[in-house]
Amino acid sequence: MKKKPTIGIFKFTGCAGCQLELLHLEDVFINLLDIVDITYWVMVKRENTEGPWDISLVEGGISTPEEIEEIKEIRKKSKILVAFGDCAVNGCIPSIRNWIPQMEAEQCVYSDTSSIHSTKILGIGEYVKVDMVLKGCPPHRENIIEVIKSSLLNIRPRLRQHPVCMECKLKDNACLIISKNLPCMGPVTSAGCGAICPSLNRICEGCYGPMSNPNTSALADVFRKMGYSEEDIKRKFRKYAGMTPEFRKEAGD
Amino acid sequence: MTKKTLTVNYIARVEGRGALDVTISPSKEIEDLKLRIYEPPRFFEAFMIGRRCDEIMELASRICGICPVAHQITALRAIENALDVNPSDQTKDLRKLMAISAHIQSNVLSMYFLSLPDLMGYESSIAMTKNHSEIVKRGLRLKKLGNDITDLIGGRAVHPVTAVIGGFTAIPTKEKLSMIRERLVDAKKDAHETVDLFTKVEKPLFERKCEHIAISDSRHYAINEGRLRSTEGLNIHETEYRDYISEKQVPYSTALHSYVKTRDAFMVGPLPRLNLNIPQMSLDAKDAAKRSGIKIPNYNPFNSHLARAIELVHDIDESIEIIDRLPLKQEKREYQSKAGFGAAITEAPRGSLYHSYILDNNGIVKKADLVPPTSHNARNIEKDIYKLVEENSDLSVEELTLKCEMLIRAYDPCISCSTH
Structure with a gap:
């Protein structure tokens, strides 16, 4: 039997809503499992592999030095890297804080800021090459399916550019x-x-x-x-x- | 015997990023125990300052993709309290229906997809599809029902859009609601089967008495509004929250730890709700509780799943009740900006959620204070793990690690929320 394409789903700084949209594909979720092998998805699975992956869906922005290293590792192990939702595309709502001095933001929440080492929050494209961009907060389920389908067929996804x-x-x-x-x-x-x-x-x-x-x-x-x-x-x-x-x-x- | 260490670097089947470290000495003393939440903070309390009060529901929603509705309604109610806006009964009912639908979605996700694999000996629900496809399909069906109701009222399931200060921008039609009503009636069978499933699966024997907190109202099962009560006699109005509950920072966690002033850590969530509010549940839900044999009050956190299943029966009953009494009339929404303080506490699926805001004359946020359920629970989870490890120190590292993970998952932590 031909090996099924592998998918990895990763979370960085975000709300998990995009991953959840994927799980909200209730009607087709089981069918999806027939054609792809999800080998990394910590929110749903306890046994996860270290890659490589044919398609990596990355949710969340990058906001710590550790996350910069992690996204570079994932890039190395991924054939198609998808910025999955606005946070991964450009930082989304959490990026409002980029206009506040970092120390001020930290002191607003933590009395001891010595253990906090956040940077500005940016999309993953600031650090690695991104192959596909799935916009939205959250992306529409149909667009998620479109990206997975076109990745499997190796064609350009039909995503909208108009207003x-x-x-x-x-x-x-x-x-x-x-x-x-x-x-x-x-x-x-x-x-x-x-x-x-x-x-x-x-x-x-x-x-x-x-x-x-x-x-x-x-x-x-x-x-x-x-x-x-x-x-x-x-x-x-x-x-x-x-x-x-x-x-x-x-x-x- | 040698030193034992339990290490989980990235706890699976929970929302967000956290780790667990436990060190047990050769004489079986626990030397170190940390629930290390390393989810990067997003500083909502900082960047909400300077934003308009009519945007806050939208921003607050993004704290959590799993419980956006809870954050929206809590934010809206807190802002309305600051502006002295009193929404209509229809708005309150629609908000409750929306909140309940989010409870159905989130609690089914927790029960069927995050925790059931542990209780049935699988690594994930995906791995269960081969031998237990009926169970997985039932979970998907129930989750879809919750999502479809949120979708109908809110426009979409994740980060819905219609709830605003004073009401809704659009309300659902009678036809669409009656279609949902039919599906709710049919879903009762699935809900009862869920109660039976979580009665039947073997849960670890464990008990730790601690303070259980939830909002409560003598007239109905409190979700969006009520006094904050506890099993230790706490009984306060939402504006008094900060007089009684405090937070402290620990160096290994980006989530702050909550405690009742002069007392200790406490638990929020479905089990505390059941302990405090079972008299307000529907008759059918009470029957389901009786059938399951659950003893109330209950201090075994592993019974949280069963509590979620019993709530599911109630959620369906109350949704039908609300649909039947909704007048569905178009209402005007009006408010004026003014300076003030507003606070609100609601029950998110994972437990009590607190928001408060200070607004200036123009309705611009001057200060935001947010405490999600998982910040409330963080310290209590550690205390539970401490007792669980003490009582089971003879188990192998693998078995004990799994038990600790199962306990964490029983709380259904939402780590992004807790850090926000």
Whole structure:
């Protein structure tokens, strides 16, 4: 029998929500096990191998010197390395702290900071080459399946680069910016969620990070005209993807 | 006899990254015992400062991917307490239904996928699919039910989006809720089978009396709101939390250790909830408890699984009750920013969860104070392991290590939460 492709699932600094999304594939989970061999997944398995892996799904950002060494080791042992979710892509919400002096952040939580040795939190791509990027906080289950399938077939995954606005149009949602004068991040945010929030009367907060080539300064101007302060605008861009080159200007120094 | 050391560098089948080190001397004295939580902190309490109060639910959610709903509701209630916002009964009901659905998902995950493999002699649920596919499928079915309810109310299961200050941005339709209701009715059979399964599997005989804490309300089974009570007589309002409960740092753990001031470590979670609140459970859940033979009050942490299974029966009953009384009317949400302090305690699947915030006049966060269930439990887990090791020091290193791991997993620790 041909050996099944191996998968490793790794957690760095994050919330485990992306790994859980994988386990939430209840309908196909058992079928998935027929075609791949998950050989490393500490949250689910007690016996884990040391690799190598055909596909490595890495969740979480890198925020300690130890994690830098670990991600380099995993890279060496992986054929396809996937940044699994926003934390691994760019640090996500925890990256808001990158704008606070590290000592100040540590003293806010710990009375003795001598045993804490955190760095700024960054995506894994800052330290190693990444083969695929699975955006979202968390990524949509369909996109997870798409990445696994295309990895197995050795083809480019069909992941969306256009803005959430396109998905709103496909769903016939009234535009929240135009019809309700609300500060929606949809025009600069990568699609892939199916426009979950605007479909439920909530503005897009940007949890998939930037789309390909967004016009952030035009959207920031729209927010200014609505009456939002410079601080409010910074907060909006300094949330899920403040560290990305696309959002960095509006996220402020 | 020589010195024995138990070392687990990365504890499996729990959320997040922690290790266990135990050293036992030749004369069977425990020389060293550490639950080493080395999960890197994310400093939520630091970067929440300066954020708008209407963003906090979204940020708090990201503390934990397994219990995002608990963090969202706790954050929302704390902020609402600071702003003097009183949500409607419908909002409270929808929030409870959402919280219960997250309990179903998380508790089934803990029982079937994180702990059952130990009790049935497998390394993982994946390894169980070959010989016990019916059991694994039942677990997946129940977990999916919990997820689908969160999804229906919140828009998605992990980091849902509709709950906001004062209510919801959208509410589910009657048709969709009645479809869920049918599935809940059908799931009762699975829930009872879960109780029977966790009654039948062999659990280590162990007992350590310690203070059990949970929120409690005489009118219903408390999840989102209630007074914080304990088996040692604690009975306080959520705003008084910091007068009674404190935290201290230990050098080997990024999670702080909680204790009741002037007393000791304590336990939170499904077993304390059962001990304190079984009178408020549904009749069917009480029957299931009776059938299982569990003795209340119960101080064997390995019975936490059974407590989760009994709660599952109650969770389904209460979900149906809530669905039947929801008016599903569109409601207005209004609030004004003002300065103030707000605190809230809820029951996350793993136990009591505390959030408090200080806001300025513009509704910007000035201070955040968060204590997740696993920070509450961290020291208590160590104390349990101490007794477990003392009583079982004759076992081989492998057997004893597995027993300690099983005990840790019985608490279903959420290590990312505890560090936050």
